[in-house]
Amino acid sequence: MKIKSILAVAGVALIMASCSAPKKLREAQVENRRLDSLYRDLQNQLLACENASKSSSSDYEMKIKNLNDQLSNIKTNNNQMVNQLKDLSVISGKQAESINKSLENIGAKDSYIMNLQSAIARKDSLNMALVMNLKGAIGNLDDKDINIKVDKGVVYIDISDKLLFKSGSYDVNEGAKTVLGKVAKVLLNQPDIEFMVEGHTDNVPYKGSGVLLDNWDLSVKRATSVVRILQDQYSIPAAKMTAAGRGEFVPVTSNATVEGKAANRRTRIVILPQLDQFFKLLETPRGK
Known part of the structure:
Protein backbone atom coordinates (compact mmCIF):
# COMPACT_ATOMS: atom_id res chain seq x y z
CA MET A 1 0.00 0.00 0.00
CA ILE A 91 2.46 29.30 -24.55
CA SER A 92 -0.57 27.25 -25.44
CA GLY A 93 -2.55 27.67 -28.65
CA LYS A 94 -5.26 29.71 -26.94
CA GLN A 95 -2.66 31.83 -25.19
CA ALA A 96 -0.90 32.42 -28.51
CA GLU A 97 -4.15 33.54 -30.11
CA SER A 98 -4.87 35.88 -27.21
CA ILE A 99 -1.39 37.34 -27.34
CA ASN A 100 -1.63 37.85 -31.09
CA LYS A 101 -4.85 39.80 -30.60
CA SER A 102 -3.18 41.84 -27.88
CA LEU A 103 -0.25 42.57 -30.18
CA GLU A 104 -2.65 43.71 -32.89
CA ASN A 105 -4.30 46.07 -30.40
CA ILE A 106 -0.93 47.36 -29.29
CA GLY A 107 0.02 47.95 -32.90
CA ALA A 108 -3.17 49.95 -33.46
CA LYS A 109 -2.52 51.97 -30.34
CA ASP A 110 1.06 52.63 -31.42
CA SER A 111 -0.24 53.90 -34.75
CA TYR A 112 -2.78 56.11 -32.97
CA ILE A 113 -0.08 57.50 -30.68
CA MET A 114 2.15 58.27 -33.67
CA ASN A 115 -0.72 60.09 -35.36
CA LEU A 116 -1.44 61.94 -32.15
CA GLN A 117 2.17 63.01 -31.82
CA SER A 118 2.16 64.13 -35.43
CA ALA A 119 -0.99 66.18 -34.86
CA ILE A 120 0.50 67.76 -31.74
CA ALA A 121 3.64 68.63 -33.67
CA ARG A 122 1.57 70.25 -36.41
CA LYS A 123 -0.45 72.18 -33.84
CA ASP A 124 2.78 73.36 -32.17
CA SER A 125 4.06 74.47 -35.56
CA LEU A 126 0.90 76.52 -36.12
CA ASN A 127 1.32 78.11 -32.69
CA MET A 128 4.94 78.99 -33.38
CA ALA A 129 3.97 80.49 -36.72
CA LEU A 130 1.35 82.60 -34.94
CA VAL A 131 3.90 83.77 -32.37
CA MET A 132 6.36 84.74 -35.09
CA ASN A 133 3.67 86.66 -36.95
CA LEU A 134 2.70 88.51 -33.79
CA LYS A 135 6.28 89.41 -32.95
CA GLY A 136 6.91 90.49 -36.51
CA ALA A 137 3.81 92.69 -36.54
CA ILE A 138 4.55 94.35 -33.20
CA GLY A 139 8.20 95.03 -34.03
CA ASN A 140 10.82 96.12 -31.53
CA LEU A 141 8.54 97.00 -28.65
CA ASP A 142 10.20 96.65 -25.25
CA ASP A 143 9.83 93.09 -23.97
CA LYS A 144 8.90 94.51 -20.58
CA ASP A 145 5.77 96.04 -22.08
CA ILE A 146 4.63 93.09 -24.19
CA ASN A 147 5.54 89.42 -24.01
CA ILE A 148 4.42 86.77 -26.49
CA LYS A 149 5.02 83.13 -25.65
CA VAL A 150 3.78 79.56 -25.99
CA ASP A 151 3.24 77.63 -22.79
CA LYS A 152 1.88 74.06 -22.76
CA GLY A 153 0.50 74.43 -26.26
CA VAL A 154 -1.28 77.77 -25.59
CA VAL A 155 -0.26 81.15 -27.03
CA TYR A 156 -0.19 84.05 -24.53
CA ILE A 157 0.16 87.76 -25.24
CA ASP A 158 0.89 89.74 -22.06
CA ILE A 159 0.58 93.52 -22.34
CA SER A 160 1.75 95.57 -19.35
CA ASP A 161 -0.59 97.80 -17.41
CA LYS A 162 1.85 100.69 -17.95
CA LEU A 163 1.34 100.48 -21.71
CA LEU A 164 -2.45 100.24 -21.64
CA PHE A 165 -3.86 102.11 -18.65
CA LYS A 166 -3.22 104.83 -16.14
CA SER A 167 -3.16 103.78 -12.49
CA GLY A 168 -6.61 102.77 -11.26
CA SER A 169 -8.17 103.46 -14.68
CA TYR A 170 -9.75 101.22 -17.25
CA ASP A 171 -9.56 103.69 -20.14
CA VAL A 172 -7.08 102.50 -22.76
CA ASN A 173 -4.28 104.95 -23.59
CA GLU A 174 -4.29 106.30 -27.13
CA GLY A 175 -0.75 105.07 -27.74
CA ALA A 176 -1.72 101.55 -26.72
CA LYS A 177 -4.38 101.38 -29.43
CA THR A 178 -1.63 101.20 -32.05
CA VAL A 179 -0.23 98.07 -30.41
CA LEU A 180 -3.71 96.56 -30.15
CA GLY A 181 -4.22 97.31 -33.83
CA LYS A 182 -1.08 95.35 -34.77
CA VAL A 183 -2.22 92.40 -32.67
CA ALA A 184 -5.70 92.64 -34.18
CA LYS A 185 -4.29 92.53 -37.72
CA VAL A 186 -2.58 89.19 -37.05
CA LEU A 187 -5.66 87.77 -35.32
CA LEU A 188 -7.88 88.81 -38.20
CA ASN A 189 -5.70 86.79 -40.54
CA GLN A 190 -6.57 83.72 -38.46
CA PRO A 191 -10.37 83.58 -38.82
CA ASP A 192 -10.70 80.31 -36.92
CA ILE A 193 -8.94 81.63 -33.82
CA GLU A 194 -10.88 82.43 -30.67
CA PHE A 195 -9.28 84.15 -27.70
CA MET A 196 -9.87 85.42 -24.20
CA VAL A 197 -8.83 88.84 -22.90
CA GLU A 198 -7.96 88.64 -19.19
CA GLY A 199 -7.47 91.59 -16.88
CA HIS A 200 -5.00 91.18 -13.99
CA THR A 201 -4.06 93.49 -11.11
CA ASP A 202 -1.53 93.52 -8.29
CA ASN A 203 -2.58 92.99 -4.67
CA VAL A 204 -2.98 96.67 -3.79
CA PRO A 205 -6.67 97.22 -2.93
CA TYR A 206 -8.61 99.39 -5.36
CA LYS A 207 -9.27 102.81 -3.82
CA GLY A 208 -11.13 104.56 -6.59
CA SER A 209 -14.72 105.69 -6.59
CA GLY A 210 -17.69 105.16 -8.83
CA VAL A 211 -19.05 101.81 -9.97
CA LEU A 212 -15.86 99.85 -9.26
CA LEU A 213 -15.71 98.14 -5.89
CA ASP A 214 -12.41 96.28 -5.94
CA ASN A 215 -9.69 94.71 -8.08
CA TRP A 216 -12.17 92.19 -9.44
CA ASP A 217 -14.20 94.98 -10.98
CA LEU A 218 -11.12 96.83 -12.20
CA SER A 219 -9.70 93.75 -13.93
CA VAL A 220 -13.02 92.98 -15.62
CA LYS A 221 -13.48 96.56 -16.87
CA ARG A 222 -9.97 96.61 -18.29
CA ALA A 223 -10.66 93.38 -20.16
CA THR A 224 -13.95 94.67 -21.59
CA SER A 225 -12.27 97.95 -22.61
CA VAL A 226 -9.72 96.04 -24.70
CA VAL A 227 -12.40 93.78 -26.18
CA ARG A 228 -14.50 96.78 -27.24
CA ILE A 229 -11.56 98.39 -29.01
CA LEU A 230 -10.75 95.17 -30.86
CA GLN A 231 -14.39 94.86 -31.88
CA ASP A 232 -15.30 98.46 -32.64
CA GLN A 233 -12.07 99.81 -34.09
CA TYR A 234 -10.47 96.70 -35.63
CA SER A 235 -13.54 94.67 -36.61
CA ILE A 236 -12.73 91.48 -34.77
CA PRO A 237 -16.00 89.52 -34.46
CA ALA A 238 -17.39 89.67 -30.95
CA ALA A 239 -18.18 85.95 -31.05
CA LYS A 240 -14.45 85.23 -31.29
CA MET A 241 -13.67 87.02 -28.01
CA THR A 242 -14.26 86.48 -24.30
CA ALA A 243 -13.62 89.11 -21.60
CA ALA A 244 -12.58 87.95 -18.13
CA GLY A 245 -11.30 89.55 -14.93
CA ARG A 246 -8.81 87.63 -12.78
CA GLY A 247 -8.21 90.34 -10.19
CA GLU A 248 -5.04 89.85 -8.15
CA PHE A 249 -5.39 86.10 -7.86
CA VAL A 250 -3.25 84.81 -10.74
CA PRO A 251 0.06 86.66 -10.33
CA VAL A 252 3.08 85.85 -12.47
CA THR A 253 5.44 86.73 -9.64
CA SER A 254 5.51 87.93 -6.04
CA ASN A 255 3.88 91.22 -5.14
CA ALA A 256 6.59 91.84 -2.54
CA THR A 257 8.49 94.30 -4.77
CA VAL A 258 7.62 97.25 -6.99
CA GLU A 259 8.86 95.32 -10.01
CA GLY A 260 6.73 92.31 -9.05
CA LYS A 261 3.59 94.44 -8.73
CA ALA A 262 4.29 96.00 -12.13
CA ALA A 263 4.65 92.58 -13.74
CA ASN A 264 1.38 91.38 -12.23
CA ARG A 265 -0.57 94.39 -13.53
CA ARG A 266 -1.17 93.19 -17.06
CA THR A 267 -3.74 92.35 -19.71
CA ARG A 268 -3.35 88.87 -21.13
CA ILE A 269 -4.71 87.68 -24.45
CA VAL A 270 -5.04 83.89 -24.43
CA ILE A 271 -5.41 82.15 -27.78
CA LEU A 272 -7.88 79.45 -26.87
CA PRO A 273 -7.08 75.88 -27.97
CA GLN A 274 -9.42 74.77 -30.73
CA LEU A 275 -10.10 71.15 -29.86
CA ASP A 276 -12.24 70.55 -32.94
CA GLN A 277 -9.43 71.78 -35.18
CA PHE A 278 -6.96 69.69 -33.25
CA PHE A 279 -9.00 66.56 -33.81
CA LYS A 280 -9.26 67.41 -37.49
CA LEU A 281 -5.48 67.54 -37.57
CA LEU A 282 -5.45 64.17 -35.86
CA GLU A 283 -7.95 62.63 -38.27
CA THR A 284 -6.01 63.71 -41.36
CA PRO A 285 -3.00 61.37 -40.97
CA ARG A 286 -5.25 58.54 -39.78
CA GLY A 287 -7.29 58.75 -42.96
CA LYS A 288 -4.25 58.25 -45.21
Missing part, protein backbone atom coordinates in the same frame (compact mmCIF):
# COMPACT_ATOMS: atom_id res chain seq x y z
CA LYS A 2 2.88 2.39 0.71
CA ILE A 3 4.18 1.80 -2.78
CA LYS A 4 0.75 2.54 -4.24
CA SER A 5 0.59 5.81 -2.28
CA ILE A 6 4.03 6.84 -3.49
CA LEU A 7 3.11 6.00 -7.04
CA ALA A 8 -0.19 7.87 -6.83
CA VAL A 9 1.56 11.01 -5.53
CA ALA A 10 4.18 10.72 -8.25
CA GLY A 11 1.47 10.32 -10.87
CA VAL A 12 -0.38 13.45 -9.73
CA ALA A 13 2.88 15.42 -9.68
CA LEU A 14 3.64 14.29 -13.21
CA ILE A 15 0.20 15.26 -14.51
CA MET A 16 0.53 18.73 -12.95
CA ALA A 17 4.03 19.10 -14.31
CA SER A 18 2.83 18.27 -17.82
CA CYS A 19 0.78 21.50 -17.79
CA SER A 20 3.75 23.60 -16.71
CA ALA A 21 5.89 25.83 -18.90
CA PRO A 22 9.10 24.55 -20.54
CA LYS A 23 11.17 26.07 -17.77
CA LYS A 24 9.95 23.11 -15.69
CA LEU A 25 11.78 20.67 -17.96
CA ARG A 26 14.83 20.44 -15.75
CA GLU A 27 12.65 19.76 -12.72
CA ALA A 28 10.85 17.06 -14.67
CA GLN A 29 14.14 15.44 -15.62
CA VAL A 30 15.19 15.38 -11.98
CA GLU A 31 11.86 13.79 -11.16
CA ASN A 32 12.45 11.29 -13.95
CA ARG A 33 15.73 10.22 -12.39
CA ARG A 34 14.02 9.84 -9.03
CA LEU A 35 11.32 7.71 -10.60
CA ASP A 36 13.94 5.61 -12.36
CA SER A 37 15.52 4.98 -8.99
CA LEU A 38 12.13 4.05 -7.61
CA TYR A 39 11.64 1.84 -10.64
CA ARG A 40 14.87 -0.03 -9.90
CA ASP A 41 13.85 -0.45 -6.26
CA LEU A 42 10.54 -1.85 -7.36
CA GLN A 43 12.29 -4.17 -9.76
CA ASN A 44 14.34 -5.46 -6.88
CA GLN A 45 11.18 -5.98 -4.89
CA LEU A 46 9.66 -7.67 -7.92
CA LEU A 47 12.64 -9.99 -8.21
CA ALA A 48 12.33 -10.81 -4.55
CA CYS A 49 8.65 -11.51 -5.03
CA GLU A 50 9.39 -13.69 -8.02
CA ASN A 51 11.88 -15.67 -6.02
CA ALA A 52 9.41 -15.99 -3.23
CA SER A 53 6.61 -16.88 -5.60
CA LYS A 54 8.18 -20.25 -6.29
CA SER A 55 7.24 -21.29 -2.81
CA SER A 56 4.33 -18.89 -2.21
CA SER A 57 0.64 -19.01 -2.87
CA SER A 58 -1.23 -17.37 -5.71
CA ASP A 59 -1.38 -14.10 -3.65
CA TYR A 60 2.22 -13.42 -4.57
CA GLU A 61 1.42 -13.85 -8.22
CA MET A 62 -1.27 -11.20 -7.91
CA LYS A 63 1.13 -8.84 -6.14
CA ILE A 64 3.70 -9.37 -8.88
CA LYS A 65 1.12 -8.57 -11.54
CA ASN A 66 0.07 -5.41 -9.74
CA LEU A 67 3.66 -4.29 -9.33
CA ASN A 68 4.33 -4.88 -13.01
CA ASP A 69 1.25 -2.87 -13.98
CA GLN A 70 2.20 0.01 -11.69
CA LEU A 71 5.77 0.06 -12.96
CA SER A 72 4.56 0.06 -16.55
CA ASN A 73 2.18 2.96 -15.90
CA ILE A 74 4.85 4.98 -14.13
CA LYS A 75 7.34 4.50 -16.91
CA THR A 76 4.79 5.30 -19.61
CA ASN A 77 3.57 8.47 -17.85
CA ASN A 78 7.09 9.61 -17.16
CA ASN A 79 8.14 9.18 -20.80
CA GLN A 80 5.05 11.03 -21.99
CA MET A 81 5.72 13.88 -19.59
CA VAL A 82 9.32 14.29 -20.74
CA ASN A 83 8.31 14.20 -24.41
CA GLN A 84 5.55 16.74 -23.83
CA LEU A 85 7.90 19.08 -22.03
CA LYS A 86 10.47 18.79 -24.78
CA ASP A 87 7.87 19.64 -27.42
CA LEU A 88 5.94 22.12 -25.30
CA SER A 89 5.90 25.73 -26.53
CA VAL A 90 6.18 28.68 -24.17
Whole structure:
Protein backbone atom coordinates (compact mmCIF):
# COMPACT_ATOMS: atom_id res chain seq x y z
CA MET A 1 0.00 0.00 0.00
CA LYS A 2 2.88 2.39 0.71
CA ILE A 3 4.18 1.80 -2.78
CA LYS A 4 0.75 2.54 -4.24
CA SER A 5 0.59 5.81 -2.28
CA ILE A 6 4.03 6.84 -3.49
CA LEU A 7 3.11 6.00 -7.04
CA ALA A 8 -0.19 7.87 -6.83
CA VAL A 9 1.56 11.01 -5.53
CA ALA A 10 4.18 10.72 -8.25
CA GLY A 11 1.47 10.32 -10.87
CA VAL A 12 -0.38 13.45 -9.73
CA ALA A 13 2.88 15.42 -9.68
CA LEU A 14 3.64 14.29 -13.21
CA ILE A 15 0.20 15.26 -14.51
CA MET A 16 0.53 18.73 -12.95
CA ALA A 17 4.03 19.10 -14.31
CA SER A 18 2.83 18.27 -17.82
CA CYS A 19 0.78 21.50 -17.79
CA SER A 20 3.75 23.60 -16.71
CA ALA A 21 5.89 25.83 -18.90
CA PRO A 22 9.10 24.55 -20.54
CA LYS A 23 11.17 26.07 -17.77
CA LYS A 24 9.95 23.11 -15.69
CA LEU A 25 11.78 20.67 -17.96
CA ARG A 26 14.83 20.44 -15.75
CA GLU A 27 12.65 19.76 -12.72
CA ALA A 28 10.85 17.06 -14.67
CA GLN A 29 14.14 15.44 -15.62
CA VAL A 30 15.19 15.38 -11.98
CA GLU A 31 11.86 13.79 -11.16
CA ASN A 32 12.45 11.29 -13.95
CA ARG A 33 15.73 10.22 -12.39
CA ARG A 34 14.02 9.84 -9.03
CA LEU A 35 11.32 7.71 -10.60
CA ASP A 36 13.94 5.61 -12.36
CA SER A 37 15.52 4.98 -8.99
CA LEU A 38 12.13 4.05 -7.61
CA TYR A 39 11.64 1.84 -10.64
CA ARG A 40 14.87 -0.03 -9.90
CA ASP A 41 13.85 -0.45 -6.26
CA LEU A 42 10.54 -1.85 -7.36
CA GLN A 43 12.29 -4.17 -9.76
CA ASN A 44 14.34 -5.46 -6.88
CA GLN A 45 11.18 -5.98 -4.89
CA LEU A 46 9.66 -7.67 -7.92
CA LEU A 47 12.64 -9.99 -8.21
CA ALA A 48 12.33 -10.81 -4.55
CA CYS A 49 8.65 -11.51 -5.03
CA GLU A 50 9.39 -13.69 -8.02
CA ASN A 51 11.88 -15.67 -6.02
CA ALA A 52 9.41 -15.99 -3.23
CA SER A 53 6.61 -16.88 -5.60
CA LYS A 54 8.18 -20.25 -6.29
CA SER A 55 7.24 -21.29 -2.81
CA SER A 56 4.33 -18.89 -2.21
CA SER A 57 0.64 -19.01 -2.87
CA SER A 58 -1.23 -17.37 -5.71
CA ASP A 59 -1.38 -14.10 -3.65
CA TYR A 60 2.22 -13.42 -4.57
CA GLU A 61 1.42 -13.85 -8.22
CA MET A 62 -1.27 -11.20 -7.91
CA LYS A 63 1.13 -8.84 -6.14
CA ILE A 64 3.70 -9.37 -8.88
CA LYS A 65 1.12 -8.57 -11.54
CA ASN A 66 0.07 -5.41 -9.74
CA LEU A 67 3.66 -4.29 -9.33
CA ASN A 68 4.33 -4.88 -13.01
CA ASP A 69 1.25 -2.87 -13.98
CA GLN A 70 2.20 0.01 -11.69
CA LEU A 71 5.77 0.06 -12.96
CA SER A 72 4.56 0.06 -16.55
CA ASN A 73 2.18 2.96 -15.90
CA ILE A 74 4.85 4.98 -14.13
CA LYS A 75 7.34 4.50 -16.91
CA THR A 76 4.79 5.30 -19.61
CA ASN A 77 3.57 8.47 -17.85
CA ASN A 78 7.09 9.61 -17.16
CA ASN A 79 8.14 9.18 -20.80
CA GLN A 80 5.05 11.03 -21.99
CA MET A 81 5.72 13.88 -19.59
CA VAL A 82 9.32 14.29 -20.74
CA ASN A 83 8.31 14.20 -24.41
CA GLN A 84 5.55 16.74 -23.83
CA LEU A 85 7.90 19.08 -22.03
CA LYS A 86 10.47 18.79 -24.78
CA ASP A 87 7.87 19.64 -27.42
CA LEU A 88 5.94 22.12 -25.30
CA SER A 89 5.90 25.73 -26.53
CA VAL A 90 6.18 28.68 -24.17
CA ILE A 91 2.46 29.30 -24.55
CA SER A 92 -0.57 27.25 -25.44
CA GLY A 93 -2.55 27.67 -28.65
CA LYS A 94 -5.26 29.71 -26.94
CA GLN A 95 -2.66 31.83 -25.19
CA ALA A 96 -0.90 32.42 -28.51
CA GLU A 97 -4.15 33.54 -30.11
CA SER A 98 -4.87 35.88 -27.21
CA ILE A 99 -1.39 37.34 -27.34
CA ASN A 100 -1.63 37.85 -31.09
CA LYS A 101 -4.85 39.80 -30.60
CA SER A 102 -3.18 41.84 -27.88
CA LEU A 103 -0.25 42.57 -30.18
CA GLU A 104 -2.65 43.71 -32.89
CA ASN A 105 -4.30 46.07 -30.40
CA ILE A 106 -0.93 47.36 -29.29
CA GLY A 107 0.02 47.95 -32.90
CA ALA A 108 -3.17 49.95 -33.46
CA LYS A 109 -2.52 51.97 -30.34
CA ASP A 110 1.06 52.63 -31.42
CA SER A 111 -0.24 53.90 -34.75
CA TYR A 112 -2.78 56.11 -32.97
CA ILE A 113 -0.08 57.50 -30.68
CA MET A 114 2.15 58.27 -33.67
CA ASN A 115 -0.72 60.09 -35.36
CA LEU A 116 -1.44 61.94 -32.15
CA GLN A 117 2.17 63.01 -31.82
CA SER A 118 2.16 64.13 -35.43
CA ALA A 119 -0.99 66.18 -34.86
CA ILE A 120 0.50 67.76 -31.74
CA ALA A 121 3.64 68.63 -33.67
CA ARG A 122 1.57 70.25 -36.41
CA LYS A 123 -0.45 72.18 -33.84
CA ASP A 124 2.78 73.36 -32.17
CA SER A 125 4.06 74.47 -35.56
CA LEU A 126 0.90 76.52 -36.12
CA ASN A 127 1.32 78.11 -32.69
CA MET A 128 4.94 78.99 -33.38
CA ALA A 129 3.97 80.49 -36.72
CA LEU A 130 1.35 82.60 -34.94
CA VAL A 131 3.90 83.77 -32.37
CA MET A 132 6.36 84.74 -35.09
CA ASN A 133 3.67 86.66 -36.95
CA LEU A 134 2.70 88.51 -33.79
CA LYS A 135 6.28 89.41 -32.95
CA GLY A 136 6.91 90.49 -36.51
CA ALA A 137 3.81 92.69 -36.54
CA ILE A 138 4.55 94.35 -33.20
CA GLY A 139 8.20 95.03 -34.03
CA ASN A 140 10.82 96.12 -31.53
CA LEU A 141 8.54 97.00 -28.65
CA ASP A 142 10.20 96.65 -25.25
CA ASP A 143 9.83 93.09 -23.97
CA LYS A 144 8.90 94.51 -20.58
CA ASP A 145 5.77 96.04 -22.08
CA ILE A 146 4.63 93.09 -24.19
CA ASN A 147 5.54 89.42 -24.01
CA ILE A 148 4.42 86.77 -26.49
CA LYS A 149 5.02 83.13 -25.65
CA VAL A 150 3.78 79.56 -25.99
CA ASP A 151 3.24 77.63 -22.79
CA LYS A 152 1.88 74.06 -22.76
CA GLY A 153 0.50 74.43 -26.26
CA VAL A 154 -1.28 77.77 -25.59
CA VAL A 155 -0.26 81.15 -27.03
CA TYR A 156 -0.19 84.05 -24.53
CA ILE A 157 0.16 87.76 -25.24
CA ASP A 158 0.89 89.74 -22.06
CA ILE A 159 0.58 93.52 -22.34
CA SER A 160 1.75 95.57 -19.35
CA ASP A 161 -0.59 97.80 -17.41
CA LYS A 162 1.85 100.69 -17.95
CA LEU A 163 1.34 100.48 -21.71
CA LEU A 164 -2.45 100.24 -21.64
CA PHE A 165 -3.86 102.11 -18.65
CA LYS A 166 -3.22 104.83 -16.14
CA SER A 167 -3.16 103.78 -12.49
CA GLY A 168 -6.61 102.77 -11.26
CA SER A 169 -8.17 103.46 -14.68
CA TYR A 170 -9.75 101.22 -17.25
CA ASP A 171 -9.56 103.69 -20.14
CA VAL A 172 -7.08 102.50 -22.76
CA ASN A 173 -4.28 104.95 -23.59
CA GLU A 174 -4.29 106.30 -27.13
CA GLY A 175 -0.75 105.07 -27.74
CA ALA A 176 -1.72 101.55 -26.72
CA LYS A 177 -4.38 101.38 -29.43
CA THR A 178 -1.63 101.20 -32.05
CA VAL A 179 -0.23 98.07 -30.41
CA LEU A 180 -3.71 96.56 -30.15
CA GLY A 181 -4.22 97.31 -33.83
CA LYS A 182 -1.08 95.35 -34.77
CA VAL A 183 -2.22 92.40 -32.67
CA ALA A 184 -5.70 92.64 -34.18
CA LYS A 185 -4.29 92.53 -37.72
CA VAL A 186 -2.58 89.19 -37.05
CA LEU A 187 -5.66 87.77 -35.32
CA LEU A 188 -7.88 88.81 -38.20
CA ASN A 189 -5.70 86.79 -40.54
CA GLN A 190 -6.57 83.72 -38.46
CA PRO A 191 -10.37 83.58 -38.82
CA ASP A 192 -10.70 80.31 -36.92
CA ILE A 193 -8.94 81.63 -33.82
CA GLU A 194 -10.88 82.43 -30.67
CA PHE A 195 -9.28 84.15 -27.70
CA MET A 196 -9.87 85.42 -24.20
CA VAL A 197 -8.83 88.84 -22.90
CA GLU A 198 -7.96 88.64 -19.19
CA GLY A 199 -7.47 91.59 -16.88
CA HIS A 200 -5.00 91.18 -13.99
CA THR A 201 -4.06 93.49 -11.11
CA ASP A 202 -1.53 93.52 -8.29
CA ASN A 203 -2.58 92.99 -4.67
CA VAL A 204 -2.98 96.67 -3.79
CA PRO A 205 -6.67 97.22 -2.93
CA TYR A 206 -8.61 99.39 -5.36
CA LYS A 207 -9.27 102.81 -3.82
CA GLY A 208 -11.13 104.56 -6.59
CA SER A 209 -14.72 105.69 -6.59
CA GLY A 210 -17.69 105.16 -8.83
CA VAL A 211 -19.05 101.81 -9.97
CA LEU A 212 -15.86 99.85 -9.26
CA LEU A 213 -15.71 98.14 -5.89
CA ASP A 214 -12.41 96.28 -5.94
CA ASN A 215 -9.69 94.71 -8.08
CA TRP A 216 -12.17 92.19 -9.44
CA ASP A 217 -14.20 94.98 -10.98
CA LEU A 218 -11.12 96.83 -12.20
CA SER A 219 -9.70 93.75 -13.93
CA VAL A 220 -13.02 92.98 -15.62
CA LYS A 221 -13.48 96.56 -16.87
CA ARG A 222 -9.97 96.61 -18.29
CA ALA A 223 -10.66 93.38 -20.16
CA THR A 224 -13.95 94.67 -21.59
CA SER A 225 -12.27 97.95 -22.61
CA VAL A 226 -9.72 96.04 -24.70
CA VAL A 227 -12.40 93.78 -26.18
CA ARG A 228 -14.50 96.78 -27.24
CA ILE A 229 -11.56 98.39 -29.01
CA LEU A 230 -10.75 95.17 -30.86
CA GLN A 231 -14.39 94.86 -31.88
CA ASP A 232 -15.30 98.46 -32.64
CA GLN A 233 -12.07 99.81 -34.09
CA TYR A 234 -10.47 96.70 -35.63
CA SER A 235 -13.54 94.67 -36.61
CA ILE A 236 -12.73 91.48 -34.77
CA PRO A 237 -16.00 89.52 -34.46
CA ALA A 238 -17.39 89.67 -30.95
CA ALA A 239 -18.18 85.95 -31.05
CA LYS A 240 -14.45 85.23 -31.29
CA MET A 241 -13.67 87.02 -28.01
CA THR A 242 -14.26 86.48 -24.30
CA ALA A 243 -13.62 89.11 -21.60
CA ALA A 244 -12.58 87.95 -18.13
CA GLY A 245 -11.30 89.55 -14.93
CA ARG A 246 -8.81 87.63 -12.78
CA GLY A 247 -8.21 90.34 -10.19
CA GLU A 248 -5.04 89.85 -8.15
CA PHE A 249 -5.39 86.10 -7.86
CA VAL A 250 -3.25 84.81 -10.74
CA PRO A 251 0.06 86.66 -10.33
CA VAL A 252 3.08 85.85 -12.47
CA THR A 253 5.44 86.73 -9.64
CA SER A 254 5.51 87.93 -6.04
CA ASN A 255 3.88 91.22 -5.14
CA ALA A 256 6.59 91.84 -2.54
CA THR A 257 8.49 94.30 -4.77
CA VAL A 258 7.62 97.25 -6.99
CA GLU A 259 8.86 95.32 -10.01
CA GLY A 260 6.73 92.31 -9.05
CA LYS A 261 3.59 94.44 -8.73
CA ALA A 262 4.29 96.00 -12.13
CA ALA A 263 4.65 92.58 -13.74
CA ASN A 264 1.38 91.38 -12.23
CA ARG A 265 -0.57 94.39 -13.53
CA ARG A 266 -1.17 93.19 -17.06
CA THR A 267 -3.74 92.35 -19.71
CA ARG A 268 -3.35 88.87 -21.13
CA ILE A 269 -4.71 87.68 -24.45
CA VAL A 270 -5.04 83.89 -24.43
CA ILE A 271 -5.41 82.15 -27.78
CA LEU A 272 -7.88 79.45 -26.87
CA PRO A 273 -7.08 75.88 -27.97
CA GLN A 274 -9.42 74.77 -30.73
CA LEU A 275 -10.10 71.15 -29.86
CA ASP A 276 -12.24 70.55 -32.94
CA GLN A 277 -9.43 71.78 -35.18
CA PHE A 278 -6.96 69.69 -33.25
CA PHE A 279 -9.00 66.56 -33.81
CA LYS A 280 -9.26 67.41 -37.49
CA LEU A 281 -5.48 67.54 -37.57
CA LEU A 282 -5.45 64.17 -35.86
CA GLU A 283 -7.95 62.63 -38.27
CA THR A 284 -6.01 63.71 -41.36
CA PRO A 285 -3.00 61.37 -40.97
CA ARG A 286 -5.25 58.54 -39.78
CA GLY A 287 -7.29 58.75 -42.96
CA LYS A 288 -4.25 58.25 -45.21
